[in-house]
Amino acid sequence: MIEKKSIEYEKAVLVGVINQLQNAEKVEEYLDELEFLTYTAGGEVTKRFVQKMDVPNPKTYIGTGKMEEVHAYVKENDISSVIFDDELTPAQQNNIEKLLKCKVMDRTSLILDIFAQRAKTSYARTQVELAQYEYLLPRLTGLWTHLERQRGGIGMRGPGETEIETDRRIVRDRIALLKKKLSKIDRQMETQRGNRGALVRVALVGYTNVGKSTLMNVISKSDVFAENKLFATLDTTVRKVVIGNLPFLLSDTVGFIRKLPTQLVESFKSTLDEVREADLLLHVVDISHPNFEEHIASVNQILDEIDSTDKETIMVFNKIDQYVPEVIEEDDLETEKTSVHFTLEEWQKTWFNKIGDNALFISALNKENLDEFRQRVYREVREIHVTRFPYNNFLYPENLDEYSQTEEE
Template identity: 75%
Template sequence: MIEKKDSNLESAVLVGVITKTQNEEQSKEYLDELAFLTYTAGGEVVKRFTQKMDMPNPKTFIGSGKMKDLEEFIKENKIGTAIFDDELSAAQERNISKILNCKVLDRTNLILDIFAQRAQTSYARTQVELAQCQYLLPRLKGMWTHLERQKGGIGMRGPGETEIETDRRIVREKIALLKAKIKKIDKQMSVQRGNRGALVRVALVGYTNVGKSTLMNVISKSDVFAENKLFATLDTTVRKVVVKNLPFLMSDTVGFIRKLPTQLVDSFKSTLDEVRESDLLLHVVDISHPSFEEHIESVNKILEEIHALDKPTLMVFNKIDAYTPEPFDETDLMNPRTKAHYSLQEWKATWMSKIGDHSLFISALNKENLEDFRKRVYVEVRKIHIQRFPYNHFLYPDYEDNE
């Protein structure tokens, strides 16, 4: 029997696959992230199971032999939850649940659960509830959902309607209601954005847990919730910021993640209007993370989906205080030098050659290079402001002159 480190946390095992499209290194990286998601949701990972296969098993995701090992381990160690790294089909989820006889979640379900825990406002809760209903609808077959009945009793059920058909109708009706509610709130938020006047809008975007909220707190001197967990921020926070004498609006948005559930992208597209309608994006990156370049690609993919990739953007490489390159032995000819061995200076040169002076290297936590950050943001915001109001350019001189 494996002893848990924390009895308050729910015990869980993680399951992933190594395929043609997802090599061993990527699989390990995804499971590391899944472990962090599990911790964020209130669970403790006891063990990881991985299997090498051409493609996931359409019936049980993993092969029968590995499933047997998983079943035995769960039974012997009284594990409460099995979490699979990819989205399971409704059939896979049912089949696996019957074999393992424990709670079975996939990555999407886990992320939805975290979002449900983290949603603070009515708007965020409505968006999460919509995503959960959209996820639940195709998975109703063979299960009784115990949904709260909006209406019921004699004469309210359709003739010959089965339990599953009733549930589907209720979920579809709830989806329609939630969409209508979101549409109404969207109109109100659109009016609010319009009432902010013509101030330049700057949006912080980036992968989850890269330090956006910490940077927001430092720059705007506000108190936005920041925590070393995934999805600490769900609701968009907007603050008025003044650098030197130049005012602008800065918004902190929900963090992105690889394999972000489609339901969440759809539900939170309205929240991301703040990104779509911004004038300047600050793409915050955790340079201390070994896969930060892959994180950048994931964020850019979602920005493309919401039609915001072509906006003026500054790449803000955060957490330089935590960056440590892997040690490199020049005498070891079997292991050539890779990007993992790059120094910060080499990364700066790499990104400067890619995007010119649109990259910044800072530590929001330790307030390193924040003066350079303020100056660069001032220059970009001033440029946009002068294009919008050419007649009052004299109010905002060059940064160095504005002492």
């Protein structure tokens, strides 16, 4: 009998800062997400450090006293990585590493590392490699220090490990080469998209880990990789889907996240072309997350950056089976009712008032309300199709129920 090896997680601590832009509650929420990112990358968070300061220390980001506290904990508990929630300057990262004598990362480098793990295809690997080089270019001095220690683990994947002797000129040449390679692949992908014919294109968008891939599997009856970790999907997957007798193309895209590194937005712009060229967006939301409305705002911000906010969009509130509102006891007269106390019915009423019937509430995992979902998507896709091809109007009934009745007869 073969013994199963237990997974060894790298010990890490997190560091966040309370300032004018983010209060204590917001910082805790960001650190919760950062902890999930760390877990996804293969790390285990043992402690969090939070400091309140108006302006970050230009040399070490956090104050001297807090830095000594972090250093003592790192030394006593054999911590491998210290991860900051905000992006560090190259000088700050270098200074902190000298003080703590361990790996120092920020949210950007952690996300890049997860992308390096998740990239499976040549195209995705090229996109990630480009983003890594652009991030590492101003940090080459710190990178060489990493390489002298030759450590593995979180943040040590990627091009740096094989570029010990490189200098800035060679790195810039590599960046230019990768951009040229991506440009060539972009043209090929543009041709592929053009060859798909006149089928209506529907794209799943949303925050990371909201259930897009699970929904994709249910609708298209395919086997797209889905996992309860951040960024389970990097490569865009396109499937031909038929609802009733109406065919269309459905694409599953990379999930978005707050503070998404600009290097990744730029490198993955071709992947996001699937969104830009879609006729209809299905904006999937995890309604069970306490801050799902902020997730919606983050996704809309990135959609705005790629000029896709004006597209026809259906809001798909997923994971209704996991939604649990906070309850106010009957004898509690002090607690003010807020959105965290809303029932599912109250949220439905709220969003119906905001956007009408463009809001759907489903559970992709438990297949709740999927008939309503299919009917709504069918009507929307049909409208786009018959507008494009009026002479096909008679082929597709206005309602999916009519098609089902025709099939039964």
